[in-house]
Amino acid sequence: MAKNKYFYNPHKLDFEKVRTSLTTVVFRVFGFLSASVVAGAIMVLAIYSFIDSPKEKTLKRENEQYQAQIKVLNKKIEELGGVLAELQDRDANIYRAIFEADPIDISIRKAGTGGIEKYKMLNGFESSDELIALNEKVDELAAKVYVQSKSFDELGKLAANKTVFLSSIPAIQPISNKDLKRIASGFGYRIHPIFKTHKFHSGIDFTAPHGTPIYATGNGKIETAENGNGYGNHVIINHGFGYRSLYAHMSKMKVRPGQKIQRGELLGYVGSTGTSTAPHVHYEIIKGENKINPINYFFNDLTEEEYQAIREIANREGQSFD
Numbered sequence: 001m002a003k004n005k006y007f008y009n010p011h012k013l014d015f016e017k018v019r020t021s022l023t024t025v026v027f028r029v030f031g032f033l034s035a036s037v038v039a040g041a042i043m044v045l046a047i048y049s050f051i052d053s054p055k056e057k058t059l060k061r062e063n064e065q066y067q068a069q070i071k072v073l074n075k076k077i078e079e080l081g082g083v084l085a086e087l088q089d090r091d092a093n094i095y096r097a098i099f100e101a102d103p104i105d106i107s108i109r110k111a112g113t114g115g116i117e118k119y120k121m122l123n124g125f126e127s128s129d130e131l132i133a134l135n136e137k138v139d140e141l142a143a144k145v146y147v148q149s150k151s152f153d154e155l156g157k158l159a160a161n162k163t164v165f166l167s168s169i170p171a172i173q174p175i176s177n178k179d180l181k182r183i184a185s186g187f188g189y190r191i192h193p194i195f196k197t198h199k200f201h202s203g204i205d206f207t208a209p210h211g212t213p214i215y216a217t218g219n220g221k222i223e224t225a226e227n228g229n230g231y232g233n234h235v236i237i238n239h240g241f242g243y244r245s246l247y248a249h250m251s252k253m254k255v256r257p258g259q260k261i262q263r264g265e266l267l268g269y270v271g272s273t274g275t276s277t278a279p280h281v282h283y284e285i286i287k288g289e290n291k292i293n294p295i296n297y298f299f300n301d302l303t304e305e306e307y308q309a310i311r312e313i314a315n316r317e318g319q320s321f322d
């Protein structure tokens with residue numbers, strides 16, 4: 001209810017009612033309203049700057065979760081990087097060395113990810129730096145893993161070839177030699193039993209009773225199975241990779257030329273055919289055109305100690321059996 005206001009009129013010596021114009025009233029109402037709006041706005045701003053709306057609260061919480069996720073991912077990437085570094089190290093120093101593969105150039109291993117342009121869409125956010133760093137790390141890791149997997153592919157192929165190679169080349173002794181006492185004469189200059197001269201002995205003689213089985217020392221194909229050349233009944237296996245092996249003075253041959261043979265399969269039996277003084281097998285390994293010392297090709301069935309013992313026996317000077 002509006003209050004009536006009065007003022008004293010000295011001309012009329014009386015109190016008169018104050019008349020308020022409509023304009024004044026409108027102004028006053030507006031004044032009051034705008035003051036209220038401003039005050040209200042200030043209060044709302046004050047409240048909102050101290051207290052978050054529910055939506056803001058959710059967003060803040062989400063943001064904190066993302067930050068935590070970035071940290072976790074960073075840690076995981078670091079761990080993966082460590083595992084990969086170990087693999088690279090083993091690859092370079094062991095695997096590639098075993099298979100005689102060329103080392104991978106360090107610059108290829110470091111595998112550049114190229115350009116910062118690709119991370120452009122990550123710019124302009126509060127966590128842009130962290131996100132870009134994270135992406136760079138993941139890309140770098142992916143590139144390194146790719147290089148590493150290519151290296152393993154290459155080694156896989158080399159290993160497959162190596163398996164064929166290792167099963168082909170001569171790698172055992174041609175007769176069972178458990179007590180290691182069968183070697184009677186080694187590779188090198190020896191006195192020839194018949195000519196009694198110092199002659200180069202191009203193989204190793206294993207003494208064994210007449211009829212002892214003689215085995216193929218590596219996979220291959222029978223190239224020769226015949227009598228002649230002072231070797232008596234002799235067999236030559238072609239192992240591929242430039243390797244051949246020869247077994248001489250057999251009493252009986254059990255293979256034919258052209259036949260495929262596996263390491264450990266029977267070739268024939270010990271005898272004394274050809275220029276020989278006693279039952280034995282004269283064993284040769286030929287690499288390319290050269291006869292080489294078979295002592296280096298017994299590694300498959302000997303321990304380190306046995307190998308040393310057999311080397312010593314084979315190196316003794318003495319008379320060969322052929």
Ligand SMILES: [Zn+2]
Nearest residue numbers: 204205282322
């Ligand atoms: Zn011999």
